[in-house]
Structure formats: C-alpha cells, structure tokens
C-alpha cells in the first residue's frame with residue numbers, strides 16, 4: 072500500500088526534510104501504527120494486571136533498570152514487608168537492601184518512601200482506588216503532582232494497572248523510534264514527548280488502542296530499530312523514516328541513491 076499523502080515528505084535527502092505539521096505527523100503516527108500492528112499483532116495482551124499502587128511502586132523501581140531486576144526487587148519488597156504501609160514506615164536502609172538489585176537503590180528507597188508518605192497524606196491512607204472514577208487527564212495530573220512521579224510513571228499506572236486507563240507511556244525504545252521517523256524533534260526529551268505523542272493519536276481511540284500504540288513502538292525499538300545499529304533494511308517503516316533514508320543513502324556507493332525518489 073502506498074503512503075498517505077500526508078506522510079509523503081518534500082525534499083531530496085533525509086537530513087534536509089522539513090518537519091511535518093501536526094496533521095502530517097498525526098497521519099504518520101497512524102500509518103506507523105497500522106504497519107507495526109500488522110507486524111507485532113494487535114490487540115496486544117496486557118502483560119499484567121496489578122492494583123494501581125503496586126503498579127506505581129513497580130514503575131518507580133523500573134527506572135533505568137532491566138525488567139528482570141526491577142521485577143525481582145518488587146517481589147523482594149512484597150516478601151520482606153507485609154504491606155506498603157510497612158515499606159513506607161521501615162528504616163530506609165531496610166528498603167534499600169530489599170531493592171538492591173535495581174539501579175540507584177540508595178536514591179530509590181527514600182524516594183519511594185516519600186511518594187508513599189505523600190499519598191498517605193493526601194488520601195488518608197495508602198491506596199489509589201479513587202483514580203478509577205477519574206477522567207484520565209485529571210488522574211494523570213494528580214499522579215504527576217506526587218513527588219518522584221513523572222509522565223511515564225503516571226501513564227504507566229493508568230494504562231498498565233487494573234485501571235486500564237487511556238494513557239500513553241513512552242519508554243526509551245518508543246521515544247527513539249518516534250524521533251527517528253520524525254514524529255517528534257530530536258531535541259525533545261522523553262518527559263515532554265508524552266503530551267506531544269499522545270496528542271497525535273485519534274481522540275476516539277480507546278485504552279487498548281493507545282496501549283497497542285505504545286507496545287508496538289516499544290517492540291519495534293527492541294527488535295528492529297536498535298539504538299546503535301537499527302535494522303533499517305528489514306524495517307516496515309523505512310520509506311517513512313528520514314533516519315532510515317539517511318542511513319541508506321550514506322551506505323550506498325557514490326552515485327547511487329542520490330536521485331530524488333518519485334515519492335519525494
């Protein structure tokens with residue numbers, strides 16, 4: 072299938088491509104979603120169903136940490152302490168010992184306790200059940216106001232937990248693919264990219280579709296659009312992707328691939 076007009080790009084070579092306007096980027100997001108869903112199989116099953124507070128703790132532990140290590144630390148907390156209240160009130164050294172396998176346990180242990188204290192102060196107890204009845208944007212703002220909770224954690228709590236809310240988490244793989252195909256500028260960090268990328272999605276999409284969007288971009292980053300050597304030659308997004316075009320042009324022998332494509 073050919074590219075929709077809105078995702079065709081003007082210009083002769085990838086580095087010179089003009090940034091797309093919002094409508095063009097929305098069309099590009101949709102087309103990339105369609106192709107990646109065909110590869111990875113949508114709808115994608117949710118990988119677990121934790122209560123929102125458990126998801127919050129899990130997400131806080133996972134920052135810059137391998138999934139297996141953060142899952143082990145989460146289990147260690149559950150085994151070591153009878154409740155989240157006990158984690159909140161424990162000597163910080165005990166919490167740090169339990170999560171020793173994650174990156175920066177010495178910072179994450181006190182940060183986790185600060186977050187749990189803040190929830191207790193605001194809610195009068197340790198639960199996030201009130202989020203279930205909230206509008207997704209309001210819930211996201213409430214979570215984001217907690218100490219230590221950024222846009223990714225807030226979106227993860229809403230989307231990945233039993234809440235099954237409509238929110239788009241953006242991890243480093245998702246972010247890299249989005250940058251390379253031109254959905255967001257290279258200069259936009261992961262945090263602020265959440266709002267920009269979610270605004271490109273059709274407002275009528277439900278929570279599952281938004282979740283699928285994150286998952287297929289993440290999977291593509293893990294399995295094809297690698298950080299160091301992306302496998303552009305087998306990528307279904309190649310004809311949409313300035314980075315892929317640029318790499319292909321750079322790899323081609325002199326005199327080849329320099330002529331503008333009829334599509335450009």
Ligand code: SF4
Nearest residue numbers: 296301303306312315
């Ligand atoms: S063409 Fe290359 S750089 Fe672009 S999304 Fe695919 S793998 Fe990543």
